[in-house]
Amino acid sequence: MHKLSPLFKALSILLFISIAGCVSLPTENQDPSKNNKATYNKDLKECKEDYPEAGSGVHLRQWMGCMNLKGWK
Template identity: 50%
Template sequence: MTAYIFGRHLMELAFALLVGSILMGCSLYPDINTDPAKNNKVTFRQDALDCAQSYPDSGSGVHVKQRIACMNLKGWH
């Protein structure tokens, strides 16, 4: 019985950490450009697609950091 309760709490903790890390990762994606002329949805979407094509999904999550760095180079913070 104790092993079951411990396993259940461990599973809940792992789920909470997973959800927290997903929310944290989504909040770190740059969405404001330093150039006011480029700070619009059309330019953002175009730059995001360009970075996504340059760094395709790798399965390990490294592509997210690469895409964020790409967006930072384009002026998004």
């Protein structure tokens, strides 16, 4: 096996942080009766089951879209 250079590791970490900072799942439901942690966790779990994690990160956008359809903004 080969070792990764420190520069490559640093750039990889920086890229991950910058991508993670741009993506934020919605956290507030437009229906006040559903605006609680239990409903949020249930809806997010369903979205994660419908759209499994992908190495490319496309699943994050799918989860956001799914949560938006469930009324989360």
